[in-house]
Amino acid sequence: MDGYTASEMMIVAAARELTHARMVFVGIGLPNIACNLAQRTVAPHLELIYESGVYGARPSRLPLSIGDPCLVSGATGVVPMSQLLQYYLQKGLIDVGFLGAAQIDRYGNLNTTVIGDYYRPKVRLPGSGGACEIALMCRRVFIIARLNRRTFVEKLDFVTSPGFLSGGEARDRLGDYGEGPAAVITDMGIFRFEHTSHEMFLSSLHPGCTVESVQEQVGWPLRVADDLDVTSPPTEEELRIIREELDPAGMLRG
Amino acid sequence: MDGYTASEMMIVAAARELTHARMVFVGIGLPNIACNLAQRTVAPHLELIYESGVYGARPSRLPLSIGDPCLVSGATGVVPMSQLLQYYLQKGLIDVGFLGAAQIDRYGNLNTTVIGDYYRPKVRLPGSGGACEIALMCRRVFIIARLNRRTFVEKLDFVTSPGFLSGGEARDRLGDYGEGPAAVITDMGIFRFEHTSHEMFLSSLHPGCTVESVQEQVGWPLRVADDLDVTSPPTEEELRIIREELDPAGMLRG
């Protein structure tokens, strides 16, 4: 089976990263499907926690926002945001968070605030929401983004959510937070971060993509792993679960 | 009708102090009966709030502790202590608090912690519980105590709950807190605090008591109001409510 979309590849790659993960902060869209796929494959004990205050959701339909009422009915618990942010997230109970961004730099710092000058913005973006605290406090963070030069930039216009800051030990100096970005999952490949410099490198190419085609979409000279992998394509079972169980209407896998 | 007990006089005197009060932090025992009497007489809109987390209680029996289950069933609301202490008490929503003590000094400071040295106590008392924050944060505080020299002392062994500290502006210097003790209601008379020195003075004698008999029970030279009142004895209606409605078993009015 070689018919699958770039989104399906991203969902499958993200799900596989969750092997043995226990508690994950879920966003809507691809991360949500990736987590649901992981529950059915590599992480049967995965607990999904939504910033809106829900955990143990059993949604009867594909949720359209993290505040969707279908997440509440039949959930294990619902708590005020004050509890969720303090007793779950800040307490360090969450293993994994997913984030997207309008701009990403080589150290996994994220901008979702503004393009251009903060006070005279070219484009005013949504801002942090919970992204800054997720970036700091989840043990590991996965970034999901489609690869292109507007997104993967040399320098952010604004650091909304810290990754490894200026690299090296810069993040450690912030204090006792989560480990930071573990991987960037894109439609062309998977990036990880070097152990000491914490600079992003291309770790795995999705089938059909080349280092050159990836480099074209990245705004800095990209490092590439010596043992560059090729991502295993989605299995039939993975695709079946996505297409038949998680997104039968095809809203997200297109 | 001249047959009434000293406890009944205290209950009635305390209830009358609640004219127009809106929200009161209730203790068990005499304060509880006094508040219930006030609801039926001088303060029909009085809301009773219990440190345990209950407000708008409609107890089906005389509660035996502030955590009695009869306070919960049929109450308007129940909240965690973290909310009660922060959003109600510390927020300044509570008009009136009632406190008792093992020792009281002339400035309305209260000791419920220890008799003797803190580290080698003669008698180890319960400690603050919520008394210290009630003393600081309720707009006004009423102290209820039976008069005797062991209780009304020149100097406290330990300040658990601040009244006016060393008098004068000492309490104001603590910061933005409640007004402090408004009155001390005893079995022999009612004491209030001078406006500037904040020293306690005898304001009203209960019927049958004399200034001399009161002074005998107080461990410092007592000030007496120029216009010393005599407390009006309980009315027939007040006694009827106490005896027939609030304490038919006579547990607290004896």
Next chain:
Amino acid sequence: MSKLTSMREAIAELVRDGDSVAIEGFTHLICFAAGHEIIRQRKRNLTLCRLTPDLIYDQMVAAGCARKLVFSYLGNPGVGSLHAVRRAVEKGIPAPLELEEYTHFGMVARYIAGAANLPFYPVRTFAGSDLLRVNPLIRQVENPYGSGMVFVVPPLNPDVAIIHVQRADVEGNAHIWGLVGVQVEAAFAAKRVIVVAEEIVDEAIIRSDPNRTVIPGLIVNAVVHEPFGAHPSYAQGYYDRDTEAYIAWDTISREHQTLQQWLDEWVYGLSGRAEYVDKLGSQVWQRLKPDDAWSGQVNYGRYC
């Protein structure tokens, strides 16, 4: 003591030009009916506080009610941008808009400090973010139990909080279920509180389940009965979020002109929420109506 009044009177009496206003609710129970009445009454120079300004503040900004937003996420959730807010920020249309910006946790912490009468609230977020550079109200205090600093935010005490709930009695004692967001903290932090309820119930209903009471009447100034008052947001168990309306707003709001036409038709042209409900039509409410899913009961016990 009944505080029941109409939305028109509640807004007229309790929301004043220049006020800071919090219409809260995280996705759930966002009181659009109150926002529309504020627009109709042409309130001006408001400071609008909300984690997620959502469509309601986009509409109020477009209508010229706001001079400032205090917020943490400026988006049309699941759809995209808030175009009216962006026009105000990027182009000053219809008027410039001041932004005071936090993270979700920062906003929640500001409400907690406001509700608890604390001069500041400590949080471990913000480290490494440029928010520190653009928001001088995020500060630090020293940890007296060890080394290092802790970030703090100041209290947020809106002049008015508007809290939509599923049911309340006439004194404003209210039950909420489903997402509670920061409704409780916003209500306790505010100087004045308007409770807007899908249903007004006898106090016996409230008293039958006191643990469900999240807003006490003792902090409530006015109670308004406004069924469907949260549409296109939702009320758990009563009606669904109207995702189509959220998507449609993206088109309506792209131009200042079309947005104003929408306001004329759906806000200025209507006397209140009852007309809005009628105009929307029964087929919309049929589409949004969920099936039943009952909670089951617990026994509080009667102690005699």
Next chain:
Amino acid sequence: MSKLTSMREAIAELVRDGDSVAIEGFTHLICFAAGHEIIRQRKRNLTLCRLTPDLIYDQMVAAGCARKLVFSYLGNPGVGSLHAVRRAVEKGIPAPLELEEYTHFGMVARYIAGAANLPFYPVRTFAGSDLLRVNPLIRQVENPYGSGMVFVVPPLNPDVAIIHVQRADVEGNAHIWGLVGVQVEAAFAAKRVIVVAEEIVDEAIIRSDPNRTVIPGLIVNAVVHEPFGAHPSYAQGYYDRDTEAYIAWDTISREHQTLQQWLDEWVYGLSGRAEYVDKLGSQVWQRLKPDDAWSGQVNYGRYC
């Protein structure tokens, strides 16, 4: 994943000599069954944390389990003194007992800081109190938004919290109604959590009312089914507080000797709570049984 186990195994595995232990519950849901099992297993050098040590810590102190109390109110509520604690403090019988003392608010704030992973928690209590003189852990930080200092307390993170609840599923997701005290904060603050339930229910019961879930299974290490496990404290809707037992304790505990005899008869001499329930006899349980008072239901809605 079921965490269901016996009280014996839960205590043996999760409570270790030298641990700090919090058996919480404000008047309501105090887990005497766990305290008795700790006595039976002769755990030693425990630091016992609770706002109100109540009878259970009086018994544990008398049994020699404790080296320290962290607390805010040392009394037999509505009755008088905790005689065993007083003997330990005043006379060193059976051993000296260290005290670390706060107000109720101070203790609650310590649990909140512990649950929230904050290095301190600000409170406006303590001003003017001699507690400041005897407890060096109550400190101050400067208000960065104005003049003046604010009192703070450090986090309290017990090694073990034991939380009694009305009902839980086998993973430890638990519903509580009635007084909740600081059960939630104590549970999140603790390194290990034992949930003790009057009833073990199917997870469908928990899921039917998610707003009622106050303890999530994800922080729970063991679940114990122990009906009547809170006696002489109470479980709202299940049984009343046994005031007679609280009054009787005043006499039993006045002498070290009579107290030890009581421990022999009611703790050491029994294998566990089931025998205790039998020994107490059905007439006691009849006396403590409340009539029904049902909460009514709410509709969460099924969204398809």
